[in-house]
Amino acid sequence: MITEMDVLLTRFIEKHISTQLGPDTIQRVKDRLLEKGYPLTQAIKEFDPFDKTLREFFGKGTDGMLQKVFAEICEIKKDKSGSFKSFVIKDPSFVNLILSTYGNQEKKTILETVAEVSLSISDILDKINLSQSTGYRIINSLIKEGLLIESEHNEVGAEGRKVSTYKSTISLLDIRINRSNIEVEIHFTHDIIKNSRIMASIMPIFSKPRT
Amino acid sequence: MEKIKSEIIPDHVPNEINYKIIILCFTAGIVFHYSMTYFSSLEGQMKNANYIIDVVSIINPLVTAIFAFVIAGFYRMSKIFGRAYIFLGLAYLCAASAESIYGIQYDIMQIDPYPSIADLFFAALYIFWIVHIITNIKYFGTSLEYKKLIAFIMIFCTVVFSYIGIVLYQLQLEPNFEFFYGLLFVVLSGIALPFVVYAAMIFKDSALGKAWYILLLAFLINISGDVWYYYLEVFEQYDLHHPVNFFWYIGYWIQSYALFKHKKVT
Numbered sequence: 001m002i003t004e005m006d007v008l009l010t011r012f013i014e015k016h017i018s019t020q021l022g023p024d025t026i027q028r029v030k031d032r033l034l035e036k037g038y039p040l041t042q043a044i045k046e047f048d049p050f051d052k053t054l055r056e057f058f059g060k061g062t063d064g065m066l067q068k069v070f071a072e073i074c075e076i077k078k079d080k081s082g083s084f085k086s087f088v089i090k091d092p093s094f095v096n097l098i099l100s101t102y103g104n105q106e107k108k109t110i111l112e113t114v115a116e117v118s119l120s121i122s123d124i125l126d127k128i129n130l131s132q133s134t135g136y137r138i139i140n141s142l143i144k145e146g147l148l149i150e151s152e153h154n155e156v157g158a159e160g161r162k163v164s165t166y167k168s169t170i171s172l173l174d175i176r177i178n179r180s181n182i183e184v185e186i187h188f189t190h191d192i193i194k195n196s197r198i199m200a201s202i203m204p205i206f207s208k209p210r211t
Numbered sequence: 212m213e214k215i216k217s218e219i220i221p222d223h224v225p226n227e228i229n230y231k232i233i234i235l236c237f238t239a240g241i242v243f244h245y246s247m248t249y250f251s252s253l254e255g256q257m258k259n260a261n262y263i264i265d266v267v268s269i270i271n272p273l274v275t276a277i278f279a280f281v282i283a284g285f286y287r288m289s290k291i292f293g294r295a296y297i298f299l300g301l302a303y304l305c306a307a308s309a310e311s312i313y314g315i316q317y318d319i320m321q322i323d324p325y326p327s328i329a330d331l332f333f334a335a336l337y338i339f340w341i342v343h344i345i346t347n348i349k350y351f352g353t354s355l356e357y358k359k360l361i362a363f364i365m366i367f368c369t370v371v372f373s374y375i376g377i378v379l380y381q382l383q384l385e386p387n388f389e390f391f392y393g394l395l396f397v398v399l400s401g402i403a404l405p406f407v408v409y410a411a412m413i414f415k416d417s418a419l420g421k422a423w424y425i426l427l428l429a430f431l432i433n434i435s436g437d438v439w440y441y442y443l444e445v446f447e448q449y450d451l452h453h454p455v456n457f458f459w460y461i462g463y464w465i466q467s468y469a470l471f472k473h474k475k476v477t
Contacts, residue, residue, distance in 0.1 A: 020350070022289025025477040032224055056224045057477065059417030061351030068350055205353075 002045045004169040005188055005196045008146030010044045012073045012091050013198070020069065029053060047197040063205045076206055077185070084199060086172075086187045095184050101147060102173065106130060106138050111147065111168045118151035118165035139166070149192060224418035226476040228425060232468055240461035243267070248452050258318070264451045265314035269307055271463040276303030278467050282474050292477065295346040299470075302339030303463075305332040317451070325444050326392055337399035340430075344406040351413050359412070363405035370401035374438055378445050393441030400434040418476040425469035433462035 018026045026040075032053050033043045043050040054062040070076065073094060074087040089095050101107050109128050113119065119127070125135040142148040143166070151165040172187035193199055251260035283296035309332030316324035355363075374397040378390050411427045414420035436458025443449040 020290045021477070022286050022292060024285055025289060025292065028224075028477060055417065057418050058351060059414045059420050060353075061413045061417070061419070064351040064353045064413070067353060 003192045003196045004143075004146040004149040005192045006045045006047070006146075006198045007144075008169065009073070009198050010041055010146075012094055013044050013069060014040060015093075016069045016072050016091070017065070020065070029057060032056065045197070047201045051201050066202065066205050070202060070206070076202075084193050084203060086185050089184045089186065095182060097145065098173070098184050098186065099175070099182070101142070101145070106134070107142060110135075110138060110142060111170075114148065114167040115171070116167075118167040120163045120165050124166070149189075224476060226418040226421045226472060228421050228472070233425070233428070233465060236461045236464040236468070239464070240457050243460060244454065244457040251452055261318050261451050264456065265310070265318055268456070268459065269310045269314060271460060272303045272306035272310060275463045275467050275470070276300050276307055278470050279303055282470055285474060291346070291350045295343050298339050298343040298346060302336050302343060303466075305335040305339060306463075308332045309336065325389070325449075330392075330396070333396065334399060337396070337403050340403050341399075341406055344403070344410050347410050348406065348413065352409070355409070359409070363409060366405045366408060367401040370404060370434070370438065371397055374442060378442055381446065387445065389445040393444055396441055397438055400437050404430065404434055419473065422469050422472035422476065425465060425472055429462050429465035429469055432458050432465065436462060
């Protein structure tokens with residue numbers, strides 16, 4: 001299952017890996033993935049095909065490369081047991097995405113509404129007092145950006161249809177302003193971390209020391 | 212159905228080593244070396260043979276440098292490969308400069324070019340080589356295991372102590388200036404070799420790994436030639452027709468092939 005955390009991280013992994021390897025090399029990786037039936041973005045979201053393809057090109061060098069790519073996107077914080085705790089975002093465009101999302105009153109209200117409970121889109125719209133068209137547009141953009149997650153526990157509507165419910169991907173957000181430096185630390189819900197394909201592949205790599 | 216699929220999609224990224232090219236490099240090196248030896252033995256042709264050897268010795272690293280810079284150009288948008296190949300191009304450019312100075316001093320000015328200003332460029336060749344490899348290792352490497360570190364130290368010691376041991380044995384434990392001067396370059400070779408081995412291990416079993424195996428072979432040939440050369444200089448046995456030159460000819464040709472393989476796969 002691809003989680004919203006995977007969706008959220010995919011674009012930054014794609015951006016950094018493309019910058020590091022350059023257009024020619026990334027095109028070769030894309031071509032190879034297409035041979036296997038995956039567009040690059042989809043392969044990164046699923047991660048295993050992406051990881052396997054990188055290993056065909058770079059062997060064990062893939063571990064080092066992914067470490068560096070992730071280090072440019074975020075610093076992974078672990079708890080005492082060594083499990084994933086949170087991300088401190090390093091990528092400026094990622095920081096901007098979070099700040100602009102939570103700086104937007106409507107988006108912030110939606111994310112706050114579903115911070116604790118999962119709600120259907122119509123319930124969200126009822127609570128925040130937005131027009132349907134604006135509300136749908138904003139909610140869709142939040143889903144597309146990976147900031148809203150479809151809940152595993154869907155509601156059953158009046159006609160017996162399953163209705164998708166959504167909640168915020170980020171469970172806790174810390175913003176620290178230290179003179180000119182803005183540090184953003186995000187915590188994800190346990191379910192997202194547990195189901196994330198990217199995290200499942202990345203965490204063992206991060207247990208290796210870096211050169 | 213499965214069979215059809217495997218025929219269409221290869222199970223790995225193809226980048227096979229063409230051993231014929233490597234054999235061709237060896238053959239061409241041997242043919243060139245012995246034809247020059249024969250040519251120089253003809254009456255009055257020694258000087259002309261020397262000029263040809265000088266020109267080929269300059270062209271070899273120069274062509275490899277151009278090749279490396281062209282590849283760096285292809286990789287200009289890549290943060291990692293672009294920088295790494297500029298360093299490699301600079302390494303070969305230093306080698307070409309060193310060969311040019313050496314040739315001018317040896318054949319035109321007719322002075323003994325050892326020690327020479329050319330040696331600064333030869334030292335820079337090693338430094339840029341090492342920087343090129345470290346650039347790759349820093350990006351693609353993770354951690355260096357203790358066992359590997361020991362193995363690399365042993366490679367370094369083997370290179371350095373084989374030179375020290377053989378030379379001191381021959382000199383009967385009386386080291387001269389040439390011994391210490393040559394030792395500097397042997398130490399640089401000894402540092403470069405484990406780095407190449409480590410890089411080849413990082414890319415092991417991958418398409419890029421093939422290019423690194425070829426580069427490792429080429430470095431081994433070049434480094435062997437260099438260590439032998441510094442040994443010869445201690446005893447003033449080196450000339451342009453010595454078989455050690457063969458190592459440098461084929462070393463650069465095989466390095467060019469490694470560059471081609473690298474670019475072909477990435």
